[in-house]
Amino acid sequence: MKKLTLFASAFLLSLGSYAQQALWGGTNLVSPQINEDKTVTFRIHAPKASKVEIEGDFLPPTKVDTPFGPQDIPSRAPFKEGKNGVWEYTSSVLPSELYSYSLYVNDLKMPDPNNVYQNRDIATMTNIFLIGGGQADNYMVQEVPHGTVAKVWYSSPGLGMEARRMTVYTPAGYESSKKKYPVLYLLHGAGGDENAWTELGRAAQILDNLIAQGKAEPMIVVMPNGNGAQEAAPGEAPNSMVKPSFMNPKTMDGAIEKAFPDVMKYIEKNYRVYTDKNHRAIAGLSMGGFHSLYISAYYPNKFGYVGLFSAATSKQVNKGVTSDVYENLEDKLAVQFKNAPKLYWIGIGKTDFLYKDNMDFRKILDNNGYKYTYMETDGGHIWKNWRIYLTEFVPLLFK
The missing domain is CATH 3.40.50.1820 (Alpha/Beta hydrolase fold, catalytic domain)
Known part of the structure; x- marks a missing residue:
C-alpha cells in the first residue's frame, strides 16, 4: 500500500510538471465577453501590473508615416483595475465583424491568456473574436x-x-x-x-x-x-x-x-x-x-x-x-x-x-x-x- 501511495504521488508530481498548466492553470475569467448590446468586455488577472492596455482593429486608428505613405494602425485603450488584481475594459458598441486584438501589460505585448483563438499574420499573433448579426455571419x-x-x-x-x-x-x-x-x-x-x-x-x-x-x-x-x-x-x-x-x-x-x-x-x-x-x-x-x-x-x-x-x-x-x-x-x-x-x-x-x-x-x-x-x-x-x-x-x- 505504501509503495502504491508513493507511486501515485510520483505520478501526480510528474503529471503536474508536464500537464498542470493545461489541466489546472486556467482561470474563471471570461475574455472576451460579447454582451447583449454588442459591446465587448475584456479581462485579465494582472495583480502586479501598473498599466494594462488593449490594441485592436475595433478602436479608432492612429495614422503613422510608413515607407508606403501614411497608414492607419490600431490604437490602444486603457483597462481599469478592479478587485483582486483583475483589470477590465469594455468597448463601444461594435458592428458585426471579425476583430483582432492584443494586450499590453506594462508595455509588454502579449496575447489574451483567456482567449485561445488566435491568428498568425506573417510573424504577428493576435487574438480574434466575432460579433454576429451581420457581415460576420459569413x-x-x-x-x-x-x-x-x-x-x-x-x-x-x-x-x-x-x-x-x-x-x-x-x-x-x-x-x-x-x-x-x-x-x-x-x-x-x-x-x-x-x-x-x-x-x-x-x-x-x-x-x-x-x-x-x-x-x-x-x-x-x-x-x-x-x-x-x-x-x-x-x-x-x-x-x-x-x-x-x-x-x-x-x-x-x-x-x-x-x-x-x-x-x-x-x-x-x-x-x-x-x-x-x-x-x-x-x-x-x-x-x-x-x-x-x-x-x-x-x-x-x-x-x-x-x-x-x-x-x-x-x-x-x-x-x-x-x-x-x-x-x-x-x-x-x-x-x-x-x-x-x-x-x-x-x-x-x-x-x-x-x-x-x-x-x-x-x-x-x-x-x-x-x-x-x-x-x-x-x-x-x-x-x-x-x-x-x-x-x-x-x-x-x-x-
Missing part, C-alpha cells in the same frame, strides 16, 4: 453542409521543385458526386502562404455559407503558396522553422506567374473540374492581386473571371526586375480583353496605400473601354476588406 461556422479543406502536394517543374504545398477547398457533396466543378484560384498577399485565406480570410466558412444560401455556385477553391522559394508555409516543410518574413525570394520576379500552369495541371488531373476559360477564375489580395493581374494577362485565354483585391497593379513595386511577364502590359491587356473576361473585378480601400496605383490602373482600363466592376470600401490594406471582397466576388462567378 465568417462563422453555421449549421450548413460543410466542404473539405485539404493540404495537397504537387510537383512544380517551373519552380524546380519536386514538392510544393497548396490548400484545396472542395464543396459539400464533392466526394459523393460525379459531376464536374468550376475552379477559383485564390492567391494570398506578401508574407502570406497557402494557409492565409483559410485562417485569416475565413474562405472555407464564406464558401460554405454562400453555397448553402444559394448565393454562390458550388466550386473548388485552390489556394497555392505564392512564394516561389517556399515548399510550404513556415514550419510546415522540411527545414522551414524560421521566422516568417514579409518579403520572400521569387515572389514578384515572374517565376510564380510563369509556373502557374503547374498548379492548374495538378488540379485538372486530380479533381473533377471543367478545364475551359469560363469555368476558371483567379483572384488575389495585394501581391496575390498583382499575380492575378499578370497571370491572367500572360495567359489571356485561361481565366473568364479575374478579381483584384487591394492589388499591387504597377510593376514599379518590383523595380529592377526584368521579366517578359511584366513587359508591355497594355499590349497584353488588349489581347486579354479582345475576348474579354466575363468579370474583371477591382476592390480597394479608400485609405489603402495602393489606392493611387489602382486609380492609375483603372485609367488604363477606362481609356481603352475595357469593362470592369469596381468596389470601394472604407479602411486600408486590411483583412477586413479582403473578406468583404471575397463575399462580394464569389456570388458573381460562373453564372
Whole structure:
C-alpha cells in the first residue's frame, strides 16, 4: 500500500510538471465577453501590473508615416483595475465583424491568456473574436453542409521543385458526386502562404455559407503558396522553422506567374473540374492581386473571371526586375480583353496605400473601354476588406 501511495504521488508530481498548466492553470475569467448590446468586455488577472492596455482593429486608428505613405494602425485603450488584481475594459458598441486584438501589460505585448483563438499574420499573433448579426455571419461556422479543406502536394517543374504545398477547398457533396466543378484560384498577399485565406480570410466558412444560401455556385477553391522559394508555409516543410518574413525570394520576379500552369495541371488531373476559360477564375489580395493581374494577362485565354483585391497593379513595386511577364502590359491587356473576361473585378480601400496605383490602373482600363466592376470600401490594406471582397466576388462567378 505504501509503495502504491508513493507511486501515485510520483505520478501526480510528474503529471503536474508536464500537464498542470493545461489541466489546472486556467482561470474563471471570461475574455472576451460579447454582451447583449454588442459591446465587448475584456479581462485579465494582472495583480502586479501598473498599466494594462488593449490594441485592436475595433478602436479608432492612429495614422503613422510608413515607407508606403501614411497608414492607419490600431490604437490602444486603457483597462481599469478592479478587485483582486483583475483589470477590465469594455468597448463601444461594435458592428458585426471579425476583430483582432492584443494586450499590453506594462508595455509588454502579449496575447489574451483567456482567449485561445488566435491568428498568425506573417510573424504577428493576435487574438480574434466575432460579433454576429451581420457581415460576420459569413465568417462563422453555421449549421450548413460543410466542404473539405485539404493540404495537397504537387510537383512544380517551373519552380524546380519536386514538392510544393497548396490548400484545396472542395464543396459539400464533392466526394459523393460525379459531376464536374468550376475552379477559383485564390492567391494570398506578401508574407502570406497557402494557409492565409483559410485562417485569416475565413474562405472555407464564406464558401460554405454562400453555397448553402444559394448565393454562390458550388466550386473548388485552390489556394497555392505564392512564394516561389517556399515548399510550404513556415514550419510546415522540411527545414522551414524560421521566422516568417514579409518579403520572400521569387515572389514578384515572374517565376510564380510563369509556373502557374503547374498548379492548374495538378488540379485538372486530380479533381473533377471543367478545364475551359469560363469555368476558371483567379483572384488575389495585394501581391496575390498583382499575380492575378499578370497571370491572367500572360495567359489571356485561361481565366473568364479575374478579381483584384487591394492589388499591387504597377510593376514599379518590383523595380529592377526584368521579366517578359511584366513587359508591355497594355499590349497584353488588349489581347486579354479582345475576348474579354466575363468579370474583371477591382476592390480597394479608400485609405489603402495602393489606392493611387489602382486609380492609375483603372485609367488604363477606362481609356481603352475595357469593362470592369469596381468596389470601394472604407479602411486600408486590411483583412477586413479582403473578406468583404471575397463575399462580394464569389456570388458573381460562373453564372
